[in-house]
Amino acid sequence: MCKLPFEKNIFWEQSTHFDHLNCNEKDHDPANIGIVHIECNYIKKWYGEYQVRAMDWHRYLVSKITSSLSASEKNTYTKTNTQTDELTDGQINLIINKLTKSQLEIELPEDSTKQIPFPVMLSDIHYLTIQETGGRGSELSVRRALNGMTKSQFSPWQQKKLGKGNIIIQRRAKIQVEKKLPELQIERDVWPE
């Protein structure tokens, strides 16, 4: 959007957002999803120039994706969409729960000391849900699932509020020992002043 590159010195997933290029938050077509700077995503809400650039990009992606699909692939694509339309709310919730758990296991395996911002985890799982369900499953449902799997004392993962009120998700320590120093180190890396 701003034509500047993505920063290489910080985790790219913490400086980027998935943007609905045509401003329709319910249109989860792959051609409508773009990766943009977090700041650019916010600015786009009121800056017409960025909205125009996003629409140009959207049209480009639509043409690319349509031309790359062969006739048989198009059939599969339609078929998949029909199937996902038939998913019940219960099935969608099951998909969300499974994706949430597997994503937590992948990102924060046992003995991991990583801390992942809650919004990052949320948008990743929401994106995976959309891919799996053909656009169904709200962000609120994903938020509920993520809270459900990180707020219980029996869960292997937990939420933690950092200095500026940002919530992160981390692996729950098995024994609450003095681990304060390395944690502070990570905190500083993730949320630079």
Ligand SMILES: [Zn+2]
């Ligand atoms: Zn930008």
